[in-house]
Amino acid sequence: MSRANSLPNSARLGNHAVEGYLDKTERADMRAAAAKKIEELFDILQIDHQNDHNTRDTPARVAKMFVEELLHGRYNPPPKITEFDNATSYDQLIVTGPIDVRSTCAHHLMPIYGVAFIGVLPSPEGKIIGLSKYDRIIQHFAARLQIQEELVKQIEQHIVETTNPRGLAVRISAVHMCKTHRGVRASHASRMVNSSFYGEFATNASYKAEFIQECTSLERY
Known part of the structure; x- marks a missing residue:
């Protein structure tokens, strides 16, 4: 289990930063775990992510989008101020x-x-x-x-x-x-x-x- 998955609930508020932030390896682990869960969601919604050429790589793309873009401000420190x-x-x-x-x-x-x-x-x-x-x-x-x-x-x-x-x-x-x-x-x-x-x-x-x-x-x- 990565450090990100073992953080207390107090560090998981959606618009708060994750305590200590996450390094590159921890973010990669989070992306892989998230992609698996999105695959499960697609299965529940009856979306074929294995054979459909449009959605085959969508779970991994969506996981990357959330971790590296949409939620980037949670996992990385604020910008340095000049x-x-x-x-x-x-x-x-x-x-x-x-x-x-x-x-x-x-x-x-x-x-x-x-x-x-x-x-x-x-x-x-x-x-x-x-x-x-x-x-x-x-x-x-x-x-x-x-x-x-x-x-x-x-x-x-x-x-x-x-x-x-x-x-x-x-x-x-x-x-x-x-x-x-x-x-x-x-x-x-x-x-x-x-x-x-x-x-x-x-x-x-x-x-x-x-x-x-x-x-x-x-x-x-």
Whole structure:
């Protein structure tokens, strides 16, 4: 049994990282075990994965997709953050976006896709992180089974813990295919929008309003 299979239940929450992460060998073991289970599921659903040329290798492909792509953020550490000195003591609002969001709904295993925006009020005495790192952080936490309400908080908490800004805002606007491709079968124009505010964004209404205005402006392009 691999270490991944022997972890306590507390380490298996779908949108939390696996304790200690997994190395290449452990991920390969997980892929092989998952492929066997997907074969069993296909057998139950009466899908011939042995003779059908379309589905013959599907269990292995799906297992690889989950371990190495859709759930990548659970098994691998977050990206390293490149910091730069705030040489001019810049303390005004920085907004970046839209940043692509691709995740998987924890309720029905269907895609979530949309865009995110990050607003930062840097500390004059602190550091400024490389702009592309915001994209990588969002990609990392989206690569898990998620619900959007928790995704914004995970992104916020990680950036706050690693950069200690005066204020931080995270906003996501996304389509949930568990709503568009099943159940009510809503239009793809139907989105969920939510935000999380920390520090001066949470206490200063003008900063919050400016951030939302910038998000609206950026989303038009």
